[in-house]
Amino acid sequence: MTVTQPPFRPAGRAATAVERASTALGRLRRGRLLHPAGRSFVGETVIWGTPGPPTGVALLDQPGQYRTTIRLSKGTPTPGSWPDVLGLALRLHSDGGRPFDLLVSSSGAAPVLRNLPLPRRRFTGTYSTITFYRAGRRRLWLAALADPDSADLGRSLAAASAATRTDTPRLVLAVASAVGTWRLVGQVILGAQLSAEEDSALAFDPVRNLPPELRVAGPLAWLRDQTYRGSRRARGATAQSGGSTATTV
Template sequence: MKLAPTLAAAALGAAVAVRAARSRYRRFLHPDGRSFTGDLEVWGTLEPTGAELIDRPGRHPVTLRISKGVGTRPGFPDILGVAVRVHGPVAGRRHDLLFSTAGAGRVLRHVPVPRRGFDTTYGSILPYRSGSGRTFHLGVHADPDGRPLGRTLESVVTAARHDGAGLLLTLADGAAVEAVGRLRFGAVLSPAQDAALAFDPVRNVPADLHPTGLVHGSRAPAYRLSQRWRGARPATANPAAVARTDLHR
């Protein structure tokens, strides 16, 4: 038996065990983050998608969370994340969108990529399906006209305290990428409010804009288990949404 691979495997197992133990009280993935109020201004698409949120121009209140996937030291590369909860016009209705730093282009947009700074490209990694049956990828990009977010969570907080901090919401279909709206940061939420947030991009979705595919569907039980494990209140059960994702409908 070679010693080096054995030690490496043992170290990896120990690291996973430590993270799992710590996740009893905090998130297993994206443990370090900051949450904000904000709004999403949608100006629509060149061609209708079949999703009301994207097709109908308007402004919606949102909750934003910016995070580091592994929790590396400030300024070090990590899989960075953006979580967006769109609060709909109907009381209690939520639409959760989750993005991770990814590559650019038709192939690399499927690949999570570590980044140092928050002024970068984030993608849904896997596709969404609209009410018309059309599939596409959603993403958020650095806003060239916005205030730079910087390389640390605290620099994002500083940027959010000034007008102009935001991100662009994009839709990618094939090689074409279209900006369809803008996310603006509002007030920073307290650590307790951040800890209580429990995003679920499979259950907290409308029927006309939802993630699709077995990979997405397989994540559905993981969200509920991890949220219950750390003491957060999970999303309301939504078997129809889970089935719709699993069956590509």
């Protein structure tokens, strides 16, 4: 898989300033700057293929099965089951190539609301990429939606962990245009929880760890890139740190 370069070239001084500030804040926090409280799991992603017109992204359009590392998190984080902007991070591992890191936040499913991070209590619900991707000339939003036939993930990280010990919770992957309805393309299955050490070592790069046909876009793309760079640097992590090699569900 080829290395995808970001499509933006912000002013060097601004980018450096954001990265340095993120590094400093991460060191003060002594951990992740973004979504510090979370639980990670082994899992599996099954892609069914895109119904209707193809997206132009082979990973979404063609059926496949991928070993996946999954992280559920709270953004602030608020204690227990208090409302928060919830996060879902997926790392789809490919044989011999770069992974696909998909990071989505709790949001609404409607066209306007899929662009806004929204606090909520339950880990079962809609997660959207908030900002959009470009695949050629197409603008795409990706999401993880609730599976009505799945076990509930509950209102806290502890409840989500408990759900994976007694069942195999699932979420549905979907893709949409700016105003279109969600088209279901696959399923994410959560398996066994990883250790706290494995969760701490895991780091994502939602800008560069992408399929070759996909690139991040939108006004906040460069800010996200520099913030994640700084957070990883503060922890001594790389863009591909962590990720379980354990057997999936």
